[in-house]
Amino acid sequence: LSRYILRRLWQSALVLLGVSMVVFAIVRIGGNPAILMLPPQATDAQIRAFAHEMGFDRPITVQYAQFLVRALRGDLGQSLQYHQSALGLVLGRFPYTLELACAAMVVALVVGIPTGVVAAVRRSTVWDDLAVIGALFGQSLPIFWTGIVLILFLSVDVHWFPSFGIGGLSHLVLPALALGLYSAGRIMRLVRSGTLDVLGQDYIRTARAKGLRESRVIYRHALRNALLPVITLVGLELGTNLSGAVVTETVFGWPGIGSQVVQAIFQRDYPIVQAVQLLVAVVFVTLNFLIDLVYGLADPRVRYA
Amino acid sequence: MQASEWQVALDRREFLKRLLWGSGALMAAAGLTACGAATPTSGTATRPTASGATGTNSLTFAYKSDIFGLDPDMNTDTTSHVVHLQMFDTLCWLQPDATYAGGLAESWDFPDNQSIRFHLRKGVKFHNGDPFTAADVKFTIDHIFDPSLKSPFVPLLAEYDHGEVVDDYTFVAHSKEPYAAFQAVLAGIFILPKAYLEKVGEDGFTAKPVGTGPFRFVSWQKGVSVQMEANPDYWGGKPSINRLVYRPIAEDSTRIAALQNNEAQFIAAVPVDQVKTLQADSRLKIESRPGQMIYLGLDTLRYPPLQKQEVRQALNYAVNVQSIVTNLFDNLAVRLNGPFFPVQPGYDPSLPPFPYDPERAKSLLAAAGYPNGFPLNLTVSAGIQAAQNLDQVGQAIAADLGKVGVQVKIDSVDPQEAFSLYAAKKFQAYIFPWASNPTTGQHIYTLLYSKSRGYYYQNPQADALILKYMAATDPAQRAAIGKQLLEFFRTDCPWVYLYEEPDIYGLRSNVDWKPFAADYLVHFDQVKMS
Numbered sequence: 039l040s041r042y043i044l045r046r047l048w049q050s051a052l053v054l055l056g057v058s059m060v061v062f063a064i065v066r067i068g069g070n071p072a073i074l075m076l077p078p079q080a081t082d083a084q085i086r087a088f089a090h091e092m093g094f095d096r097p098i099t100v101q102y103a104q105f106l107v108r109a110l111r112g113d114l115g116q117s118l119q120y121h122q123s124a125l126g127l128v129l130g131r132f133p134y135t136l137e138l139a140c141a142a143m144v145v146a147l148v149v150g151i152p153t154g155v156v157a158a159v160r161r162s163t164v165w166d167d168l169a170v171i172g173a174l175f176g177q178s179l180p181i182f183w184t185g186i187v188l189i190l191f192l193s194v195d196v197h198w199f200p201s202f203g204i205g206g207l208s209h210l211v212l213p214a215l216a217l218g219l220y221s222a223g224r225i226m227r228l229v230r231s232g233t234l235d236v237l238g239q240d241y242i243r244t245a246r247a248k249g250l251r252e253s254r255v256i257y258r259h260a261l262r263n264a265l266l267p268v269i270t271l272v273g274l275e276l277g278t279n280l281s282g283a284v285v286t287e288t289v290f291g292w293p294g295i296g297s298q299v300v301q302a303i304f305q306r307d308y309p310i311v312q313a314v315q316l317l318v319a320v321v322f323v324t325l326n327f328l329i330d331l332v333y334g335l336a337d338p339r340v341r342y343a
Numbered sequence: 344m345q346a347s348e349w350q351v352a353l354d355r356r357e358f359l360k361r362l363l364w365g366s367g368a369l370m371a372a373a374g375l376t377a378c379g380a381a382t383p384t385s386g387t388a389t390r391p392t393a394s395g396a397t398g399t400n401s402l403t404f405a406y407k408s409d410i411f412g413l414d415p416d417m418n419t420d421t422t423s424h425v426v427h428l429q430m431f432d433t434l435c436w437l438q439p440d441a442t443y444a445g446g447l448a449e450s451w452d453f454p455d456n457q458s459i460r461f462h463l464r465k466g467v468k469f470h471n472g473d474p475f476t477a478a479d480v481k482f483t484i485d486h487i488f489d490p491s492l493k494s495p496f497v498p499l500l501a502e503y504d505h506g507e508v509v510d511d512y513t514f515v516a517h518s519k520e521p522y523a524a525f526q527a528v529l530a531g532i533f534i535l536p537k538a539y540l541e542k543v544g545e546d547g548f549t550a551k552p553v554g555t556g557p558f559r560f561v562s563w564q565k566g567v568s569v570q571m572e573a574n575p576d577y578w579g580g581k582p583s584i585n586r587l588v589y590r591p592i593a594e595d596s597t598r599i600a601a602l603q604n605n606e607a608q609f610i611a612a613v614p615v616d617q618v619k620t621l622q623a624d625s626r627l628k629i630e631s632r633p634g635q636m637i638y639l640g641l642d643t644l645r646y647p648p649l650q651k652q653e654v655r656q657a658l659n660y661a662v663n664v665q666s667i668v669t670n671l672f673d674n675l676a677v678r679l680n681g682p683f684f685p686v687q688p689g690y691d692p693s694l695p696p697f698p699y700d701p702e703r704a705k706s707l708l709a710a711a712g713y714p715n716g717f718p719l720n721l722t723v724s725a726g727i728q729a730a731q732n733l734d735q736v737g738q739a740i741a742a743d744l745g746k747v748g749v750q751v752k753i754d755s756v757d758p759q760e761a762f763s764l765y766a767a768k769k770f771q772a773y774i775f776p777w778a779s780n781p782t783t784g785q786h787i788y789t790l791l792y793s794k795s796r797g798y799y800y801q802n803p804q805a806d807a808l809i810l811k812y813m814a815a816t817d818p819a820q821r822a823a824i825g826k827q828l829l830e831f832f833r834t835d836c837p838w839v840y841l842y843e844e845p846d847i848y849g850l851r852s853n854v855d856w857k858p859f860a861a862d863y864l865v866h867f868d869q870v871k872m873s
Contacts, residue, residue, distance in 0.1 A: 084498075119411040119412075119418070119420075120411050120412060120565075121411075121412060121417060127565070130565060131565070131566055134566075182594075186594075186596050186597070186600075189596070189597060189600045190600065193600060193604055194600050194603050194604050197604065200604070200606055201597060201600040201601050201604050201606055202590075202592050202597050202598075202600070202601050202606065203567065203568075203590060203592075203606075204567060288593050288594050289594045289596075289597055290594075290597065291590070291591065291592040291593065291594070291597055291601075293564075293565070293566030293567045294566075297566065297593060298566060300593065301408055301409060301593065304408075305408075305411075306759060
């Protein structure tokens with residue numbers, strides 16, 4: 039197992055190195071990054087001075103080596119707008135993204151798993167149809183639309199929840215619903231198909247033959263096996279949400295890294311954009327690594343492959 | 344062997360059970376951690392309540408973007424200045440008639456055409472109790488020029504030469520040469536406390552800023568809110584709002600929902616297409632004022648048809664600006680009769696905007712040798728500097744020009760690319776905004792003086808007039824030169840003159856505030872709540 043972990047660690051490091059190259063290259067693709075970073079009023083002399091100060095006039099390999107060394111030390115430069123450490127600013131906003139991503143995942147699981155099971159158990163009934171149509175809507179409706187509809191109905195019309203920002207649990211409900219219902223559709227479909235597969239297996243027939251209650255057959259025998267692929271999906275969905283739910287955070291004025299990166303792009307604050315990109319890469323690589331580990335533990339065939 | 348396989352199976356089952364329980368617990372813990380981790384990044388140690396300030400005389404103001412910092416010398420963007428304005432004072436304030444009223448300076452005079460002598464207000468105290476004196480004014484300007492600070496204010500103070508403290512309440516500012524906008528530039532500087540800043544340093548100051556303004560700093564949680572409270576000792580009288588909260592809400596619909604829900608009582612940047620919705624709600628009202636200028640720039644230097652004055656005049660007659668103002672801006676935009684802002688010295692309200700006259704445009708084009716028109720690339724950058732409806736404006740202009748034979752091809756580019764292409768002189772025609780300092784005429788110098796940008800227009804006659812205009816310190820003389828300049832540009836037409844777009848605010852009906860044209864900011868000590 040340790041060789042397997044080492045191999046996965048090495049692969050993760052390679053991925054991060056690749057991402058660092060992309061992040062480094064992205065502000066240099068369009069020519070002199072100093073022009074992108076400075077306000078449009080900047081004179082040629084100011085652009086030259088800034089480029090020199092930032093080291094943009096050195097050979098590209100030297101620049102990349104310096105970028106990498108600094109990044110390893112956690113120094114991704116100063117935000118051009120806030121005049122503070124870009125990484126520090128991004129990490130300061132990350133807890134909000136974590137809070138929203140986890141809450142949305144709770145919504146997705148609480149909605150997705152039971153509806154998936156019900157749809158499978160009552161296959162080809164009106165409940166199944168309702169669940170499948172619901173999942174279709176959950177996945178098809180864009181979050182900016184769902185979000186604004188939730189705000190208009192549950193906030194502006196009936197005043198149950200605040201329309202934006204952070205605060206108590208009540209502030210979390212609408213953004214978590216908007217984001218979670220999207221994932222819920224995918225989880226529901228996976229649980230439904232997984233449960234349907236499993237329900238036809240011999241050991242389920244055996245369990246029923248033993249005279250077990252149907253609920254016990256479903257929840258202890260069928261669902262546990264059907265949930266295995268869901269673990270992977272949950273990991274990936276969590277990764278996506280942790281990358282900053284850009285639209286949800288913007289619609290609900292949620293102060294996570296998603297809304298932060300949108301503002302940074304508009305303000306041409308490239309160090310912040312780079313810091314968010316790198317953080318997202320680290321989050322994804324870590325989650326994928328953990329999923330692979332879980333797979334290795336859950337299914338021995340993966341380890342020896 | 345069998346036992347070991349059984350053992351593995353059991354481990355796996357146990358592992359999965361724990362994983363499921365563990366992930367649930369992890370999520371709950373992460374949620375709690377995230378709640379707990381959300382402490383303010385600066386200011387007081389307690390976390391401010393993030394709900395809207397809905398108590399009596401508490402007001403929440405929501406705008407598009409977060410502020411970037413609390414040192415007004417380090418952040419010159421309008422968003423940050425909206426907050427700075429509440430906590431700091433300037434020497435003098437712009438008035439609705441584009442003159443200045445006393446701020447921290449009670450009065451001023453002009454010993455010569457390169458100096459302004461400010462007589463400062465006595466008895467003013469900073470929020471920490473330190474008295475305000477002329478030393479603070481000199482310190483603030485020196486602070487801007489501190490090379491280690493790299494203040495973005497430095498280019499704006501390019502004409503400043505030096506300042507002298509005559510006594511505790513007299514400060515004289517000297518310019519390098521006669522400069523008409525000198526007072527306007529100095530009026531943009533927020534005065535900082537010398538003793539406090541020297542004591543706590545830059546980081547200490549930005550963590551807990553201290554000014555002389557009507558509101559005192561309470562806390563700033565980045566991306567969430569800036570909290571301020573009324574300064575009971577304010578020299579201009581205690582504001583009627585006790586607690587002022589600034590909240591960034593990027594999404595227009597959400598900002599409007601927050602106003603409808605009374606989570607915010609005052610919002611800015613209301614899109615034109617939402618005005619009717621807000622007006623239909625009796626609990627809300629709209630206030631609007633002229634905002635940034637939108638103009639259609641022309642490459643008069645490189646593109647042969649546009650080198651001809653008659654062609655440029657023809658384009659001004661060919662575009663139906665009134666239709667744009669009526670149909671795309673609900674008559675809230677203001678038509679312009681030239682490149683001048685209506686609040687700018689020399690603006691002549693008696694001169695009408697170019698009438699929509701396609702026949703005259705066609706005859707001018709024919710006289711210039713283009714009876715069948717010519718092709719024209721028009722660059723439009725939707726959302727540049729938050730300008731509204733530019734896509735539709737571009738299409739309307741293209742359709743109008745098509746009617747006189749000018750075949751317009753619209754190039755849509757994103758704002759960043761637009762600025763790069765603009766500076767690289769790649770445009771034939773382009774729709775651009777200009778926002779800052781409408782009262783100074785600075786944009787005339789920056790955009791149309793050949794030795795400033797000179798990217799798309801250069802004219803020695805215009806240059807001579809612009810220099811005289813920028814140097815005229817006597818208001819009457821400046822107005823006279825300005826009028827000449829305006830008439831010159833109405834003939835030479837370096838641009839097609841369009842409109843000032845509306846700057847629209849949404850307020851709860853119990854909030855009382857009247858905006859005026861020359862200013863882009865909101866002074867919350869002048870806002871009343873009933």
